[in-house]
Amino acid sequence: MxxxxxxVQPADAIEDIFVRDFTTLHWDILRMRRIKAxxxxxxxxxxxxxxxxxxxxxxxxxxxxxxSTRRPAQELANKWFKRIPAAIAEVNERMGPANxxxxxxxxxxxxxxxxxxxxxxxxxxxxxxxHNNILHNILREIERHRTTFAAAxxxxxxxxxxxxxxxxxxxxxxxxx
Numbered sequence: 001m002x003x004x005x006x007x008v009q010p011a012d013a014i015e016d017i018f019v020r021d022f023t024t025l026h027w028d029i030l031r032m033r034r035i036k037a038x039x040x041x042x043x044x045x046x047x048x049x050x051x052x053x054x055x056x057x058x059x060x061x062x063x064x065x066x067x068s069t070r071r072p073a074q075e076l077a078n079k080w081f082k083r084i085p086a087a088i089a090e091v092n093e094r095m096g097p098a099n100x101x102x103x104x105x106x107x108x109x110x111x112x113x114x115x116x117x118x119x120x121x122x123x124x125x126x127x128x129x130x131h132n133n134i135l136h137n138i139l140r141e142i143e144r145h146r147t148t149f150a151a152a153x154x155x156x157x158x159x160x161x162x163x164x165x166x167x168x169x170x171x172x173x174x175x176x177x
Contacts, residue, residue, distance in 0.1 A: 008138075014145060018138040025134060029127045036120045039113055047109025048091070049077035055094040 001023040010016045052073035079087030095101070110117075 008142065010142075011146060015142055018142060022131070022134055022138050025127060025131045029124060029131060032120055032124045032127065036117060036124070039116055039120065040110070043109035043113040044106055045077055045081045045109070046112050047105040047107070048080060049074050050108050050112070051100055051105050052076055052091070052094065055098055055100070 001019065004023050004026075005016075005019050008015065008019050010019050053071070056071075056073040056076055076087055076090060080091045095105075
């Protein structure tokens, strides 16, 4: 906001509001883009878990005396996502013979979230259209506001050259003080 305010140099509170509105909308767009990127990245986990279901023995694991609340495929995908070397090796061992690649995993993950990404893309496009529109409107309103303000100031002050009188400076500046 500081950089945008420095570029626009708002002259008063009204122009500050224009700058704040524009900046807020800009941050919303950046936030939505980060959400989209995160959603796409996290979809790999879902795609991996889904792909591993057919490759991992579906026997319920026991943790102590209680069964695990996670299925083995989910547990393995979670460890892979945390980049635990043993889990990475196990995923590679299971996927290799089944001819499953990470591209397959990414594709499966993308297919799971494509609807969400489409919604986020539409939200971004709408926000960008509003962003461009508000930028155009803000620049127009600032120009109009400054022109109106300048005209009102000229009218209020009503300074015309004919009203000025040139005064000679006093010779003894101490007596003028």
